[in-house]
Amino acid sequence: xxxxxxxxxxxxxxxxxxxxxxxxxxxxxxxxxxxxxxxxxxxxxxxxxxxxxxxxxxxxxxxxxxxxxxxxxxxxxxxxxxxxxxxxxxxxxxxxxxxxxxxxxxxxxxxxxxxxxxxxxxxxxxxxxxxxxxxxxxxxxxxxxxxxxxxxxxxxxxxxxxxxxxxxxxxxxxxxxxxxxxxxxxxxxxxxxxxxxxxxxxxxxxx
Numbered sequence: 666x667x668x669x670x671x672x673x674x675x676x677x678x679x680x681x682x683x684x685x686x687x688x689x690x691x692x693x694x695x696x697x698x699x700x701x702x703x704x705x706x707x708x709x710x711x712x713x714x715x716x717x718x719x720x721x722x723x724x725x726x727x728x729x730x731x732x733x734x735x736x737x738x739x740x741x742x743x744x745x746x747x748x749x750x751x752x753x754x755x756x757x758x759x760x761x762x763x764x765x766x767x768x769x770x771x772x773x774x775x776x777x778x779x780x781x782x783x784x785x786x787x788x789x790x791x792x793x794x795x796x797x798x799x800x801x802x803x804x805x806x807x808x809x810x811x812x813x814x815x816x817x818x819x820x821x822x823x824x825x826x827x828x829x830x831x832x833x834x835x836x837x838x839x840x841x842x843x844x845x846x847x848x849x850x851x852x853x854x855x856x857x858x859x860x861x862x863x864x865x866x867x868x869x870x871x872x
Contacts, residue, residue, distance in 0.1 A: 692798075693797050693798060693799045693800060694797060694798045695741065695742065695775060695795060695796070695797055696775065696797060696798060697775050697776040697777065697796050698738045698775070698776075698777045698778070698793065698794065698796065699777075699778050699779075699793070699794045699796065700731060700734045700735075700738070700777070700778070700779045700780070700792070700794075701780050701781075701790060701791075701792050701794075702726060702730050702731055702734075702779075702780070702782075702790065702791050702792075703780075703781070703782045703783070703789070703790040704726065704782075704787075704789050705783075705784070705785060705787050705788075705789075706783065706784075707719065707726050707761070707763075708724075709789065718761070719760060719761055720759055720760060720761055721754065721759060721760055721762070724761045725761030725762050725868065726761075726762070726781060727752070727762060727781060727864055727867055727868055728864055728868075730791060731765075731779060731781060731864065731867075732860050732861075732864050733807070734791075735769075735860050735863055735864065736852060736856060736857075736860045737793060738769075739856065739859060739860070740856075741795060742771035742772075742775050742777070743771055743772055744772065744859060745769040745770060745771050745777055745863065746771075747767065747769055747863055747866045747867065747871055748769060748770055748871075748872065749766075749767060749871060749872035750765065750766070750767040750768075750866060750869075750870050750872065751765065751766045751767070751870055751872075752765045752867065752869075752870055763782070763783045764781060764782045765779065765780075765781040765782075765867060765868075766781075767779040767867045769863070779867070789806075790805075791806055792805040792806075793805075799814065800812055800813065800814050801813045801814075801818075803818050806828070807832065808824070808825065808828040808831070808832060809824065810822065836851075839851050
């Protein structure tokens with residue numbers, strides 16, 4: 666995450682570091698971000714103990730899952746602005762969203778498109794794609810990183826033996842840095858508030 670850098674100029678595209686042999690030919694520019702989250706059921710079977718996840722007041726996959734991808738998106742693009750959002754809810758007003766469509770824009774107009782849905786026989790799908798002029802990057806299931814230069818996405822590393830344990834270990838490492846007063850990658854209070862405001866805006870609907 667630390668490799669993503671924001672431009673110092675509002676109108677200059679953000680850049681991803683490119684190997685020297687390619688840098689001489691062109692510069693890689695971010696063109697936008699796509700976020701797709703779909704589930705057969707929500708909450709998922711392993712989340713049933715957390716009953717609050719199914720209620721509109723505090724639960725839902727937009728708060729629980731899409732929020733993480735929005736945080737990552739704003740680390741890449743900088744602050745975003747909600748342009749349009751349409752959530753769908755079941756007949757019971759106490760229950761959380763089943764579908765959501767939303768669009769954000771960064772300060773320079775880079776689009777962020779979001780699709781979320783629950784229902785149907787399908788595996789879980791949780792992915793963020795950063796679209797670039799020369800190469801695109803995809804994060805899926807929170808730990809798989811793949812790249813594409815126009816062809817199929819190709820994984821950059823094998824899956825870890827225990828993705829959850831590896832992720833928790835890295836979070837604890839960053840927390841330790843934070844407690845020591847060292848640079849770290851944890852969300853700042855301002856970043857967390859920004860994501861919360863955008864999530865609640867999506868769930869309220871706009872446009």
